[in-house]
Every structure is written in structure tokens, then in C-alpha cells.
Amino acid sequence: MPEQLLFAMEVTLNGLMAGVLYALVALGFVLIFKASGIFNFAQGMLVVFAAMTLVGVQQGQVPFAHLINTIFGTKVHDFGWTVPTFLAIIVAGAAMVFVAWIIEKYILHHLVGQPDIILFMATIGMWYFMHGFAPLMWGSEVMKLDVGLAQGLNDPVLNATEALFGYGFFLDNLDIVAAVIAAILVASLVLFSQYTKQGRAMRAVADDHQAALSVGISLRFIWVLVWSLAGVVALVAGIMWGSKSGVQISLAEVALKALPVLMLGGCTSIPGAIIGGLIIGVGEQLFEFAIGPLVGGATQAWFAYVLALIFLIFRPQGLFGEKIIERV
């Protein structure tokens, strides 16, 4: 088999894996948009906050240590204990539920009935607030995230492709784990929304707030539920991305990777987020492989948006988005 074809196959495989990671971030956007029509600009910061909380709890770090030390002249930094990973994940998940409750109680509750653009602006405000609040709570240092996930070259894939093609493919163990977790997450979310009472209520709210209210569904509960789910998805995305780079404020930038996925997959479809992520992942990696060297490289940042725009021209609602028809 020609060498270039083998390389292209390897790039495609890795593009699919990168796409899964993009999709993990996009899922959080989709959940909130689907249920409330809010495009949550702060989703990237939820990823940061969730990951910081996980590491902070895991390492027994004192929240707001810098602030406490400045005010009281103390020198506290950590409690002197570490928390088992599983327990730390549970605590971080609970923290995200608490954040969801705070957001509903103090922001969204006061904006019921406001135009979508107002809700969108509120999430921009939340982004900026959390951008300051997260480092204030956990510090600005790069935090090492270790939840025991394997990283690096996957030897079975390497050996199998070496034996088959004479060229061993690179595949990151962490990407394989991310793909499995994403599949479980999507399946769970689909089952939850299809087969549980709360899930059906969530879909009802997504279809029509007023109608849902009229049959006794609590809008407040559904919003807390949806933001909690988005927070948990953010925690999963934070674990995956944070394992690669350490946890730091720039993790919020991964949201930029989710935007073309949403444009392509549609803002209201969970499977759309996955398919969109895969198309963007493969598209940008193959483009960089084939065309990147001819145009100076580093094409991924903009090519994903070009690809999404092309789809948008032909299908504005995205591949799986709902086409909204308004009758006069």
C-alpha cells in the first residue's frame, strides 16, 4: 500500500479520535440549547471550573487560599490530605450540580420570558465571572490532573497495523478511553431523555415552555437538571482535555473547537454533536495533512470553521438540527 495512503489512514483515525473530544465539549452546549434555547457561551468555563474543582478536591487544596491568606495573613494552602479519585469525581460532579442550582436561582430565574439574546448575554457575563472566580478559588497555576487514565501510544494498534501494513499507526490510549466514555455518555443521555419521566419532561420543555408549564412541569427543576447534566458533561470533557495539558484557565478555549461542531451538527441534536465532531475532526486533520504544508501549516484553527460554513450554506439548521417553520 502506498506510504501516503497509510499516512492518510492514520490521520483519519486520529481525526476521528480528536472529533470525539470536540464532541464532548459540544454536548454540553447541545443539552442546554435543546432544553432552554440558550446558547451557553460559558460552557468552556464550566469545563475549566469542573476540572479545577476535581483537582483541587483530589489534592486537598484549600479553596480561596490566596484570598484567605491575603485577608487574614495566614499561610494555608492545603488540608494535608488527598481524596481518592472516584470520590473527588463525585464531589466535583456535586459541585457542578450546585453551580447549576446557583445559575438557575440567581440568573435564569430572573430572566424567564426575556428574549434569547438577553439570555445569551447573561451567559457571556457568566463566562467572565467564572474566568475570575475559578482562579480565585483554585489558583492560576497549571494543575496536574491524574485520574489514572492511560496515555500514549497504543501498542496493540501499533503492532496490528505494523503486521498488516508494515507501518504502525499511532493511536493515543487516552483518545480510545475518551471515545468509549463519549459513547457511554451519549447512550445514557439518549436513554435518559427517551425513557425517564424527567427526560420526557426535559423534551417537553424543549418543545414548548408554555405548554410544558401548563401540564405541571416545573421549568425551574428542568433548567437545574439540564445545567447539571451540562456540568457533568463539562467535567468529563475537563478530565479528558485536562489530562493532556494540565488544568488551567486556557482550557476554556476548547469551547472554540465546539462551535464548528455545533454549526455542522446542529444545536439541538445529541447524535448531531457526535457526528459533527467526527466530521470536523477528520476534515481538519486530513486538510492539514494534505494541504497544510502547501499553505504554511496550522490550518486546523480556521479550516474547521470553513467546513462548518460550507455545510451551513446548504443546511442552515445543521445536519441534525430541527428546521423551524413559523406560520403567520
Next chain:
Amino acid sequence: MKMKKLAAAAVATLMVGAPAMAELVFPSLSYRTGPFAAGGIPYADGYADYFTLLNERDGGIGGVKVSVPECETAYNTEKGVECYESTKGMGALLYNPLSTGITYQLIPKATADDIPLYTPGYGRTSAANGNVFSHVFNFPANYWNGASAAVNYVLSLNNGSLEGKKITLLHFNGAYGKEPIPTLTKLAEKHGFEFNAIPVDYPGQEQKSQWLQIRREKPDYVLFWGWGVMNQVAIQEAANIRFPMENFIGVWWSGAEHDVTPAGAAANGYKAVAFHGVGSDYPVFDDIQKYVVDSGKAAGNGTNVGTVIYNRGVYAAMLVAEAARKAQEIHGTADITSSMMRDGLEQLEITDARMKELGMEGFGPAFSVSCENHGGPGTAAISQWDASAGKWSLITEFAPSDMDVIQPLIDADSAAYAAENNIAPQCK
């Protein structure tokens, strides 16, 4: 009403009192927030703590206290320029903008305002030509020195020959990251190695395709010009593809503790070019601990003392302080102006004996600055990360870079700048 009177009296007292309290003002354009805060915080802490040490231990410089007002730039060029404009009226003697982008914007402004810029290890490399850049100083080393130092080191590992070797530069896709390309291109011609550059766009959170390309092309060495999250991801990806970590060499902005710790043991052996000492095994840090940290006057919580970027802040502050001392000596006054400060920088002389007096023996090279040479000696060493010990160590001496290649590049770039801006040579 009573409160208003009290407040007015307090303000009046401050206004009357201000001119009497002469201070040497060195604004710190820091970034403690934003995506690059992990690097900005220790630098700002080191820079501030050294001046605090001088105030607490020596009563300032030449008997005049030092003031280091901080202005947050978040590593944003527009904010950096705003910081410059808002602080220059405080009697600023010098700016250390800590950003190549901000430096480029400030060069014409600061020159017009007669305020020197000090950009150690960053900024516009050709500013080393003092004949053109009268108010910019970038001693003791610049990016091109760094690139040359890395190649010299690789040469030393290969018995002085790089014929047939392949070197890849993985770099931030911006002005900073592209700086070493001309030097490395020339060095490739000179030493016969194959050179290619692979850019990574901001922020560098995703580098899969770049590292797949490196895996396919199998370079012998990868040089690295990154900053922020790009550093941590690159080191992890290098480990992922099993690239030999000892053949992966970053510039000094890609070689701090926070760059390697997320990858854990996998980062062991990673190297970085350094233009100053590492660790806290120098007497100056004992003084910082005693006079600054223990007395609760540190800019941070004291945990950064002795880390790579903190040390860089300390080193920059020390050289600024020595230049201020020189300016006081030249002009016979302790209360110097920014113009005098520029003269002090231009006539700065750092000897080994002085470094020992300062408690920094061997921390940096001995050198002198001149009207023509604002770039200093251009010496650099190689440091290496020991993951099990959790520390950086210098594995080479500070050695000169290849000025036969670098000087013509400096001359050409600065001549182009002089022509564009109608700048006449300043040195007689």
C-alpha cells in the same frame, strides 16, 4: 460632611507629600490573569520581590526607595499599551513589557518619550543593535542567541557535524514563534542539516496533526518555541509518540516547572535553553526568604522562589537595579530620570565579582553593554528536567552563540527598521 472634610484633607496631604517621597519607579506590566498567567505570575513575583529586597535590606538603590506599580496586561497587546500610557506619568524610569507583541508596539512610543525598554530574552531581536534602537535593551540574550545555543549544543552531541541530520522547529504561529526561523535557516545552510518549521496556532491545545507529522518525518531533534498551554501539550504529545525527550529542546519560555509537571515522569529528560541560573542555591534567595517572604512582603505566597520563571524575574530586576545604580553614578544624583536610566543601561558592566557581591555568583554571565551592542554577550546554557527529583539543572556552561551568523541578521533587520523610520545612527 465631616467625612468629606477628612477625605479632602487626606487627599491634600497625599498630594503635598508625594513630591517629597522621591522614588525610582519601575512599572511592572504583568499578567496574573488570562491563559498565560501560569508564567506571568512567577515572573511578576520575582521582579517585584527583588526590588522589595533592595528596599528592605539596603534602603533602596543609592538610598532611594524603589516603587514597582503593577498593571495587568493579561498578555494582551492593547492592554499593555494602555498600561504604558497610564503609568508613564508616574515618573516611570523603564518598562519591561514581558511580551513581544507589547514590545513591538512600545518601541516607537518609548523612544519618543525617552523611556528605555528592557526586554531580556524576548521582544524584537534586532533591537540588540543600539545604533538603531537607542532605547531598547535586550541583554544578555535574545531569541537568535537561543536558537544558536540549541544548535551549538546539538553540534556538541554529534562531534561537531550535523551533516545529514534533520531538525524540526515546532513553534507558536505568531511573531514570537517565528523569530528563530531566519537564524535556523542560516544555521542549516552553514552546518548542512535539514531544517523545517511546523507552526501551531493559538492556543495550542490540539497538536495531534503536528506530532503525527513529526512521527512521520522522524527528525533527529525538535526545537520548540512555545508559550502557555502549548508547552504542556507539546511535551505530553512528544511523550505520547515516544519521541526521545532528550532530543526535544525548548527555548527558555518553554522550560519551566509548570510546563513539564503535567506530563509527570514522561517529561523526564526534556531540555531547555537557559540564559540564567536555575534553582535557589544562591545566597540572594536566602535574603529574599529572610527579608521578603518571611516578613510577609512577598508579591506572591513565596512558593515560587527558586522556580525558573521566578528566577528570571529576579535576574531582570537585578540587572535593572544595577543599571539604575550605574545611572546614579554617571550623573552624580540618586534621583535619576528615565533619560539617565537609559545611559545607565548603556554603560552597564556586570562582572563576576559583582555577581558574587550580589549573592548570584554564576547565576548569569559577566558582560558589558555599549552604545552599539544593547544585546549583551548572547550566551546561553542548556538545562534539563529531572522528573524524579522535580527540578531543572544546568547541564552545560554558559557558552557564546554563533555571532558570525546572528550579527549579519541583526544588522540587516535593524537597517531595514532604520530605513523605514528614518533613524540616523546614534553612536558616534
